[in-house]
Amino acid sequence: MTDARQLVLADLVVSYHEIRHFHRSVGGPAFFSLHRTFEAMCLGRARWADEVADRIVALGGMPQPTLAGALAAAIDAAEAADDRITVDALDAIRDGMDAYAWMLRRFAA
Numbered sequence: 001m002t003d004a005r006q007l008v009l010a011d012l013v014v015s016y017h018e019i020r021h022f023h024r025s026v027g028g029p030a031f032f033s034l035h036r037t038f039e040a041m042c043l044g045r046a047r048w049a050d051e052v053a054d055r056i057v058a059l060g061g062m063p064q065p066t067l068a069g070a071l072a073a074a075i076d077a078a079e080a081a082d083d084r085i086t087v088d089a090l091d092a093i094r095d096g097m098d099a100y101a102w103m104l105r106r107f108a109a
Contacts, residue, residue: 005056009063010070012049016042
């Protein structure tokens with residue numbers, strides 16, 4: 001069940017940042033109403049993420065609110081279960097993420 005909570009937490013964090021992007025990018029005649037609406041949506045997601053993270057801690061877990069953190073926790077769990085197929089699949093995802101991050105850093109340099 002903690003794994004499901006970690007997924008919910010990660011989704012809430014991603015959703016928060018997606019909406020925050022709209023909050024920062026909104027313009028035009030509906031600016032004020034949309035800006036307030038997006039802000040309220042962000043605050044709600046932040047509150048929900050905090051509640052989920054608190055529950056994970058209460059159950060003895062450690063919140064992993066990022067994809068990298070969730071991957072690391074999932075790899076650890078798969079290794080503990082001696083599930084090499086899952087470990088290999090998750091390692092490939094992590095390797096791909098590392099490659100993309102490197103390319104973005106090079107692009108931004």
